[in-house]
Amino acid sequence: MAEASAWLLTGGRVIDPASGRDEVTDVLLVEGKIKTVGRDAASHAPQGVERLDVKGLVACPGLIDLHVHLREPGQSVKETIATGTAAAARGGFASIVCMPNTSPAIDSPSTVAFIRERAERDGVVNVFVTGAITKEIAGEELAPIGSLKQAGVVAITDDGHCVQNNDLMRRALEYARMFELPVMDHCQDYSMVTDGVMHEGYWSTVLGLRGWPAAGEEIIVARNILLAELTGTHVHCQHLSSAGSVALLRDAKKRGVPISGEACPHHFVLTDATIAGSEKFWAEDGKALFGHDVMDRPTWPNYDTNFKMNPPLRSAKDREAVLEGLVDGTLEILASDHAPHCDYEKEVEFDYAPFGITGLETELALSLMQLYHSKRMGLADLIRKFTVAPAKLLKLNKGTLAPGADADVTVFDPGREWVFDRDDSASKSGNSPFYGWPLKGRALMTIVGGRMAWNERTAAPVVKGERITCNLSGKAS
Numbered sequence: 245m246a247e248a249s250a251w252l253l254t255g256g257r258v259i260d261p262a263s264g265r266d267e268v269t270d271v272l273l274v275e276g277k278i279k280t281v282g283r284d285a286a287s288h289a290p291q292g293v294e295r296l297d298v299k300g301l302v303a304c305p306g307l308i309d310l311h312v313h314l315r316e317p318g319q320s321v322k323e324t325i326a327t328g329t330a331a332a333a334r335g336g337f338a339s340i341v342c343m344p345n346t347s348p349a350i351d352s353p354s355t356v357a358f359i360r361e362r363a364e365r366d367g368v369v370n371v372f373v374t375g376a377i378t379k380e381i382a383g384e385e386l387a388p389i390g391s392l393k394q395a396g397v398v399a400i401t402d403d404g405h406c407v408q409n410n411d412l413m414r415r416a417l418e419y420a421r422m423f424e425l426p427v428m429d430h431c432q433d434y435s436m437v438t439d440g441v442m443h444e445g446y447w448s449t450v451l452g453l454r455g456w457p458a459a460g461e462e463i464i465v466a467r468n469i470l471l472a473e474l475t476g477t478h479v480h481c482q483h484l485s486s487a488g489s490v491a492l493l494r495d496a497k498k499r500g501v502p503i504s505g506e507a508c509p510h511h512f513v514l515t516d517a518t519i520a521g522s523e524k525f526w527a528e529d530g531k532a533l534f535g536h537d538v539m540d541r542p543t544w545p546n547y548d549t550n551f552k553m554n555p556p557l558r559s560a561k562d563r564e565a566v567l568e569g570l571v572d573g574t575l576e577i578l579a580s581d582h583a584p585h586c587d588y589e590k591e592v593e594f595d596y597a598p599f600g601i602t603g604l605e606t607e608l609a610l611s612l613m614q615l616y617h618s619k620r621m622g623l624a625d626l627i628r629k630f631t632v633a634p635a636k637l638l639k640l641n642k643g644t645l646a647p648g649a650d651a652d653v654t655v656f657d658p659g660r661e662w663v664f665d666r667d668d669s670a671s672k673s674g675n676s677p678f679y680g681w682p683l684k685g686r687a688l689m690t691i692v693g694g695r696m697a698w699n700e701r702t703a704a705p706v707v708k709g710e711r712i713t714c715n716l717s718g719k720a721s
């Protein structure tokens with residue numbers, strides 16, 4: 245694609261929560277940086293500037309997703325840095341943060357270096373790397389946190405796993421504080437969850453599936469609050485799914501504990517009733533989804549493994565609590581937990597399927613539908629959870645349209661209606677529960693460092709590699 249060195253975005257609704265700006269105006273990008281925002285932007289434009297009419301659309305800082313599994317190295321049959329970042333760009337994300345549960349795990353400077361080089365070569369969006377808390381994410385011995393920081397990680401987490409030993413977690417927090425690294429945690433108590441595969445409640449009983457109780461998450465959230473208080477290190481709780489977790493966090497934040505949390509669209513759109521099949525879901529929990537009766541309801545069978553994730557989809561009450569947590573600011577960050585898996589892995593009995601779904605290409609639409617179109621929050625508040633909030637947590641020099649900042653810009657149409665089609669996805673994997681769903685809101689352009697990483701108007705159709713029916717055994721998460 246021909247690349248202009250300067251872009252002038254004209255007539256869009258420019259929303260930049262970092263500066264409080266929300267107005268119809270122009271944005272000028274020159275040589276990879278934000279040059280100026282305002283009505284006089286055109287007068288600063290150099291010769292040969294490429295004009296993009298974005299009237300009727302929203303232009304905001306390039307969105308950030310701080311919870312993505314890119315699967316490279318080791319599981320590139322599921323996703324690669326090339327395909328994962330392409331999916332991110334299509335979803336409107338200019339920056340993503342990848343999780344360390346690759347193979348090998350990101351627990352050494354050499355693996356960090358490998359991913360950063362590969363991202364430089366193959367990535368179409370910015371890739372920030374997290375390091376493991378413990379060696380091989382085994383929860384037994386601390387990873388070399390100082391060298392990981394030196395190698396460029398932006399946080400540490402054992403995501404996919406959870407450090408069970410509370411003293412080890414305390415030491416990790418103390419080290420992280422020395423190196424000024426944020427700590428993120430996948431909250432799961434193994435002794436309570438054991439081999440649970442779905443939320444423990446009415447539907448797990450009806451369906452005869454082993455339960456993953458909400459308390460199995462809440463106990464670790466409570467542990468993290470206590471350790472954050474003890475060590476003074478900030479802990480960020482990943483993909484919170486239960487009402488109890490939100491209540492614990494809300495209370496701790498009131499007391500000034502350095503703690504935060506994120507929510508994923510599947511947890512605030514779907515419930516455990518989906519696993520009983522579409523009919524059961526639409527009859528009750530799905531009835532007033534998005535604040536109205538959903539038209540053209542998609543269908544799926546019971547025990548559909550694309551509704552299996554970790555933590556699991558919970559009750560309607562939990563879903564409501566997560567929404568309330570987002571609205572009142574208890575949960576400051578939105579993320580996908582994009583977790584690609586091969587078809588052959590998901591096409592097995594519910595008990596044996598890996599946890600996780602893809603999410604990069606649907607999270608903006610689902611968030612807009614459930615938070616903005618349903619009138620729970622305004623656009624600026626929603627954009628904040630995808631921009632300044634994650635940038636602040638991870639101290640990324642991103643998430644703003646301030647002059648001099650990197651020219652990362654997302655242009656989206658909040659009202660665009662579309663249907664998510666498996667053949668029109670850039671991800672290498674097809675494990676989304678949202679194929680065939682009528683969605684509202686879509687990214688039309690993703691500009692990364694002044695380069696057009698995705699432009700719906702000019703993009704060629706997705707060229708798929710063969711669908712993955714490999715025989716590589718992959719660990720789940």
Ligand SMILES: [Zn+2]
Pocket residue numbers: 403404405430482483554555
């Ligand atoms: Zn996780």
